[in-house]
Amino acid sequence: MSVARQYPAPSEVKEELLKKYPTKVAKKRSKSIVLNDPDQPKEIQANIRTVPGIITQRGCCYAGCKGVVLGPTRDILNIVHGPIGCSYYAWLTRRNQTKPETAEEANYVPYCFSTDMQEDHVVFGGEKKLTKAIEEAYEIFKPKAIAIHSTCPVGLIGDDVHAVARAMTAKLEDCNVFGFSCEGYKGVSQSAGHHIANNGLFKHVVGKDNTVREGKFRINLLGEYNIGGDSFELERLFEECGITLVSTYSGNSTYLDLMNSHMVDLNLVMCHRSINYIGEMMETKYGVPWLKVNFIGAESTAKSLRKMAEYFGDEELKAKVEEVCERELAKTTAALAASKPKTEGKLAMLFVGGSRAHHYQELFKELGMKTIAAGYEFAHRDDYEGREIIPNIKIDADSKNIEELKIKPDEELYKPRKTAEEIEALKAKGVELGEYKGMMPDMAEHTFVIDDISQYESEKLIEIYKPDVFCAGVKEKYVIQKMGIPLKQLHSYDYGGPYAGFEGAINFYKDIERMVSSRIWKLIDAPWEKAKKEQPELTATYVA
Amino acid sequence: MSVARQYPAPSEVKEELLKKYPTKVAKKRSKSIVLNDPDQPKEIQANIRTVPGIITQRGCCYAGCKGVVLGPTRDILNIVHGPIGCSYYAWLTRRNQTKPETAEEANYVPYCFSTDMQEDHVVFGGEKKLTKAIEEAYEIFKPKAIAIHSTCPVGLIGDDVHAVARAMTAKLEDCNVFGFSCEGYKGVSQSAGHHIANNGLFKHVVGKDNTVREGKFRINLLGEYNIGGDSFELERLFEECGITLVSTYSGNSTYLDLMNSHMVDLNLVMCHRSINYIGEMMETKYGVPWLKVNFIGAESTAKSLRKMAEYFGDEELKAKVEEVCERELAKTTAALAASKPKTEGKLAMLFVGGSRAHHYQELFKELGMKTIAAGYEFAHRDDYEGREIIPNIKIDADSKNIEELKIKPDEELYKPRKTAEEIEALKAKGVELGEYKGMMPDMAEHTFVIDDISQYESEKLIEIYKPDVFCAGVKEKYVIQKMGIPLKQLHSYDYGGPYAGFEGAINFYKDIERMVSSRIWKLIDAPWEKAKKEQPELTATYVA
């Protein structure tokens, strides 16, 4: 399949993607479809409203807050305040794995809690029902923390979930109750919910436990949700390297770990979009710097581990990291050698999430596959273009509605982990703290970058490029597959994984090899249809 | 259902059963269909050839030898010499349960061994193949004993399996190899095979180990094959009563136990037909008397246990037996009370085996059900009429072909267990040794006794009497059930059981209660058919 393929000129492609839209829509969408051309300014329109009626991949604010950020922590009991659906849909559908240390430890992840709001509550207010629900949850489960998530009607009818939370915290004493005003209509995608979740965790959880934990090198891993067991693989690597992982936001995490998470020396940031707020606020308040990492791809994983070791500057640690990387890279290299003959030269497209569309290009690179188009579902411009453009991002009405916490250095606990000189020295060695350069610099020339791609645009792209694998989510999966193109879900990993770290890379190689080489795709055309297609004139003679 | 039902006169019934037969067949079958009338002589024709073309329940000699008697012993490796089918069909289909004492102990019951005779062997002789098979079996399994079973062609082509057996016994030293000339065509039913098996075991196994085992009261249980775990239940009872069960012929038995079985003080005989030869020969050669028992039915079980205690005459034993019986009868009585309201007054028919058709009438009696017709598949006249008629049984050509061993008292080991006086005294107490009175005396008046019932006769009987439950085998099951009559398999217990002993009685009560009370039988007629049947004139108006 490494035969050179012919495609229309990029400008024609773009025209094709837009031509059916009403003029206003076309104009708007045009700014979100960018050719990654080194000669052009790399500005992409992102984090703006989806046009009503356009079939989008996006979800809502609640999904970002409860579904993404809060959901994975096993011992925070999440009550969704609203009609039953919102809680129901976020029940175990994200595959955030969690593994209590003991059989007695709390784990509410397999549970779904809702106030199951009825018409009466919409009419007369739902605070009483919410209060009752919290009391019952406390009585049955005795959790240390309860989070309340507001869904659409809650904000509109004026229920004050924060007041209820305060009252219940006071009443229950040994249970921290806090609320999130993450109504679905806020912002333009899940992104608003991430921000709201970051704020809430920082206000109500972070900093509540100032214990200094044991361990020479203490870190947090931010923006890693342990889908398919990714965090487990990374925990394994940190442990082997001698790194103490205090908390993960929020894969396989506990409330206690999050409370203590400001006591580390470094934050590693995986999903920049969903969690950079915590990284920034923790730096401002406590002086903990953050380092963007990518544990997707064997090389990226090694690189990220080495950067982390460099940050700590400890020779023993560096040696240990080196040892681990070498051992693990030997395995990934062997696995790659087995898979690559089947994957080399094939084409991929990725339209998913707020960081995965970037990270997973590393794995495709390792497989010798080209990513010819990619884009995010709920990212901001900096996720494409890099953080340097943040000052240039226009704040629109939808973003303005999301609270921006005012953080000041903590009077007691603020302590910069590195001096300005050290930071410069690290930068010289390629370890840039607080920096993210976005997806576009890492993409090949003349590839397409498309934000919030629509169903229609995906279809056209596929018709034109016939990629060998398409990465997106479950809503897209069977649509794309009906076109004969295998789709890899990069939210749920198609119920496989882990894909992070070294073992994850091996899993991914195998899965992609399977997907692009399976003979079942050849079964699609019935032989009598093939015959018709190949020699239509024969069909007639076929009929006796 | 205890409404009085009206039936034709018995003579009319009999006429109905016979009227379609060709004259010669009718004449012959007439003698096997007997009304249990106290005024009539109870002579029934049995153990004679089935008329060719008549659909019979019967199997063959091989089935009786390998399938019934030899199959259950777990550590005798049974090689079937012949084409594959015979071995295949007797593979795990009889539900002879067996439970090795340790995980290391030999157990060949789940295995099927065959010489898989091919055309060449039929033409040029199969002894070499048989020899090879024995060698291979020995090499792989290292059994202590190998039994060879001859199937139809073996006798005809003149393979001398006994010579092969002798040669291999000599060669293998620690393995006893012995053969059975149980070709399918011998005799008229399985019965010939039982006899041949009895002879073979007596010649090649019994008496090989003269150890005197521990235990005050040592017995064998003859003619109990542990179908559905019957033997397990009886083992439980013997153990609780303080009885030492040396061997069972042949449920849950081992080769070693059979070798030692002549060293007991009493043989209990369950299935008179299949095993009375061993009982008789053991008495003649070693002086061990036998007592006919019936462990089917709670009352029969208690009665049999009490008789056994009486035989031993030990007061402690009698007390123990009494204690066990009282405790267990309390349980069966309670179970009966729960089931009987649903079963009382219902009708049963039993056509099965060589003793089950008799034994199971006890259970139906307990359930308040009437057995209106019964018969055996492969019994002899004595099984119907009692052993007293044995001298009157005509020996026909088919019986003459079955070897009758000439047994003499063993010079060293013959020792009568009871004196003539003791035997008389026991008889006075109702403990008759060496006696079996047959099925007919236990049946109600004006019931039918039919030997080797045919498919045709069963159908007619059912049409006339519409019994509530019919007992037979798997071949009959779905035929009868198509008539809307539940059939209880009394070979395989419908894969349930145990039915022996006290726990078995409880199982049986429940199963019969289920069968006669289940609402699913009422689903048979579709409502539109019911409507037609009930008000045929309405059907027309039903069509708009």
Add this chain to the structure above:
Amino acid sequence: MLLRHTTAEVKEREGLTINPAKTCQPIGALYAALGIHGCLPHSHGSQGCCAYHRSMLTRHFKEPVMAATSSFTEGASVFGGQANLLQAINNIFTIYEPDVIAVHSTCLSETIGDDLQQIVTKAKDEGKVPEGKFVIHASTPSFVGSHVTGYSNMVAAMATQFAESTGEKNGQINIVAGWMEPSDMREIKRLSKELGAKILLFPDMTDVLDTPQTGKFDMYPKGGVTVPQMKSLGDAECSISLGTYTAEAGAIALDKKHKVPFESLDIPIGIDATDRFMMALAKAAGVEIPEEVTRERGRLVDMLTDMQQYFHGKKVAIYGDPDHIIPLTEFLVSLDMKPVHIVSGTPGKRIEQRLREILAETVPNANVKNGPQADLFLLHQWIKNEPVDLLIGNSHGKFIARDEDIPFIRFGFPIVDRVGHSYFPNVGYTGSMRIVEKILGVLMDRQDRDAPDEKFELVM
């Protein structure tokens, strides 16, 4: 233990629903709308609703599930969603070119009081609905009823907003399909054909949510009830609705507006419900039930009489939607099985009543509850107090089944961890045989698993 916090002690709850046995209205409306040929369902609310519903239906069917959304933002939520919907209608007809847009509301748009009827009229007035194209709408507030209610409301909307009376009867029997799988609907159509009855099934998800892999994506697959067909509903001789809680409203709507008389039946799961359907259909069509159908029925009964011993008297816990669990419970009772615990999240007094009637004779003390707090947490607690031999319900039950080591059959909605439900029916006599096959399968597998070596059976 996955659900280690679930203990046997049942505490009365009023505020908290835990592990629900339902979801909310819009997904039902979306599903029902997919049964219209050439239809793009539209969710008038936040983007999340649409994403969640599409995802869940996709997981269940492993098929494309297309729908658009009004993509509410905070502004729209405050000022009303009219502008969003008008814009959406325009965009959808331009870009995706459906025959029909079927709009359903959400808790959001209902709370702010958007009037769909008025907005749709406005769209028409403004020329945003092209000639020969349609926009229908159903009010489906998430805080009323359950997903079942949403389905019912959209079905009623189809009937109300499409059906016409020409004044002349067309000899057709409308079959209003309750919430079923495409496989079930295919089976209903096959059985009707066997009877020779001229029926129109609506909605109809066959060839919509069970489409072939062709290498080509059809946004509007072959199947679904067409606009002309829906118009013809008003001229039918009569309607038969299959499902009190998901189909009856459609039949009532046709009766009210077009005087089409109806008979309200259960979804034909199990022998009795199928018998009633066959008789009603035969009566309506003025035909006799053909021998081949009677024979199908007879094959089912044969399987039952053959295998009775394996299911007789077994205790069962059931959860799910009323139109599924009512005939299922009836079927199990007719097999002498014992449904001892039943929950449905869907509210409605008649549901518990109907179940209790079915259970009255043989399981009078069964635990039955529906509506708020009738959830899987409660069901699990009941099971801890009285264990069962079998658990039947949607995929969520697998956590209970694993914790309590109970044989488990997936049945109802959603089934997101196995396939087959959309291809092989549970309705009719054949569907009932499939249910029995599954019951026998898990019970006999369990017997095999738990048997000690000496009791392991070759023949069963």
Add this chain to the structure above:
Amino acid sequence: MLLRHTTAEVKEREGLTINPAKTCQPIGALYAALGIHGCLPHSHGSQGCCAYHRSMLTRHFKEPVMAATSSFTEGASVFGGQANLLQAINNIFTIYEPDVIAVHSTCLSETIGDDLQQIVTKAKDEGKVPEGKFVIHASTPSFVGSHVTGYSNMVAAMATQFAESTGEKNGQINIVAGWMEPSDMREIKRLSKELGAKILLFPDMTDVLDTPQTGKFDMYPKGGVTVPQMKSLGDAECSISLGTYTAEAGAIALDKKHKVPFESLDIPIGIDATDRFMMALAKAAGVEIPEEVTRERGRLVDMLTDMQQYFHGKKVAIYGDPDHIIPLTEFLVSLDMKPVHIVSGTPGKRIEQRLREILAETVPNANVKNGPQADLFLLHQWIKNEPVDLLIGNSHGKFIARDEDIPFIRFGFPIVDRVGHSYFPNVGYTGSMRIVEKILGVLMDRQDRDAPDEKFELVM
């Protein structure tokens, strides 16, 4: 451990077969004969054969299986069975009144050299065969081939002894049915009807071994191919045989005697074999394959592309009859599965050859053996040496599956511990979906069982 004596070390055997993957000819002949309407099969041999065959078929079908026997005794075995058979024929026609008696021989009657042809002629000559009634016969020595051979021989006998040529073609396509379930045959007939092909399927066990429970026993049920139909075989346009080892001989017989050309195909298990059948049938009937059949096929492919990850690359051990395991192996290979161990007790060089061809590309080192000593003992040993993810075969495999803890699918003959096989087909696209559903079912159940708590999936 049930089979605790089975160890990994494979010792060459020549004399001993252990746990066979076959049985002997007569049962196949008996089964085939049941596919004739109004036929009473007759076993010319000892009573035991007939009892065993009836029992085994009964256990498999849970249905009445009627057959008579010549009830040989020692005398007959020595002096020949002619008298027995003559008497049997007379009794059977008098008492049981079949249209046809289909006699097959046994090892016994073959060894003593009974000539069925001659005896049947004698019966006719002596007036023991009433007007309009028939006795056919097949030689089925147990020491040649296997049960598969017996089926084939009886099918050939049906063709040879019934078919007539009138000299005028009747436009019919004979479909010679290999050893299949009634459900499979029903599906073959349904597919043929979809194509609009005028076929005659023979033998035909539908409505014979899947009869309804009616409260009435029909000794000769509704189904089966009738005598006039069998007579018409010789006038057909062509024959398609489904199953090289169980059906081809029937087609050859018709070609030889009546010049009916034939195409020999596999039983349509799996997508490729079904494709070939559909194309051959369309060609023979001069029709195009209708869209609905193409869509059925597409639904199967859709299921495959959806669920690929769960079966791809899984290792499988297969045993059974050549006409079943050949297309099954082909199907699994087309799914990227890896059949690594295959045995069949049925002898014949071409069987292993054909399997090796199918496996050549993707599993060149598979263990394949058939004939003597190709038994379940050997298969089990192979599995001990190279474990598999899945075991597929008849009920006897459950012992291996349990000992080795392997997911197990019942397939082939006999299935004596589960029901469904006679009602739900394994052939055609729908049957293939059923196979895939089963494969997915057991593999996914296993994943669920073995997952640690934190890896237990709601969605799969």
